[in-house]
Amino acid sequence: MQEDYGRKLEDQKSLFKQLGIKLDALTIHEKDFDVKMRGYDKEEVDKFLDEIIIDYERFYDIITDLLDKYKEIQRRQSYWEDEKRSLISQRNKLESTHTGGIDRKLVEEGIRGIERSIEQFRLHIRKEFDV
Numbered sequence: 001m002q003e004d005y006g007r008k009l010e011d012q013k014s015l016f017k018q019l020g021i022k023l024d025a026l027t028i029h030e031k032d033f034d035v036k037m038r039g040y041d042k043e044e045v046d047k048f049l050d051e052i053i054i055d056y057e058r059f060y061d062i063i064t065d066l067l068d069k070y071k072e073i074q075r076r077q078s079y080w081e082d083e084k085r086s087l088i089s090q091r092n093k094l095e096s097t098h099t100g101g102i103d104r105k106l107v108e109e110g111i112r113g114i115e116r117s118i119e120q121f122r123l124h125i126r127k128e129f130d131v
Contacts (some may be wrong), residue, residue: 008060009024009025011064012026013026013027015060015063015064019063023056024056024060025053026056027051027057028049028052028056029049029053031049033045040085
């Protein structure tokens with residue numbers, strides 16, 4: 001458990017450094033202040049710094065979650081771009097192999113065949129339900 005937390009703090013430090021953020025939770029936690037005669041209450045400062053650490057840890061969690069989502073979106077976009085290129089390539093191949101226009105007779109025969117099938121289906125339904 002402690003090892004995971006230590007790894008998380010190191011990852012946080014590395015990420016924040018990349019983002020140009022000077023402070024991380026570990027740096028804040030390890031910061032010591034000199035005690036002077038009329039200085040701040042040490043417990044109050046420590047409590048405040050603990051709140052800052054909690055916020056930094058939340059920031060880190062949010063940033064890493066957003067980065068993971070961003071990477072997933074990039075992966076999906078890359079996949080769909082590959083699919084698009086593949087479909088365009090297939091379409092171009094089909095267009096280059098198909099030299100003529102649409103065979104009107106073939107389309108009309110297909111339509112007549114579908115109409116016959118629909119009529120047979122209607123007759124079958126009428127017989128089935130005595131309509």
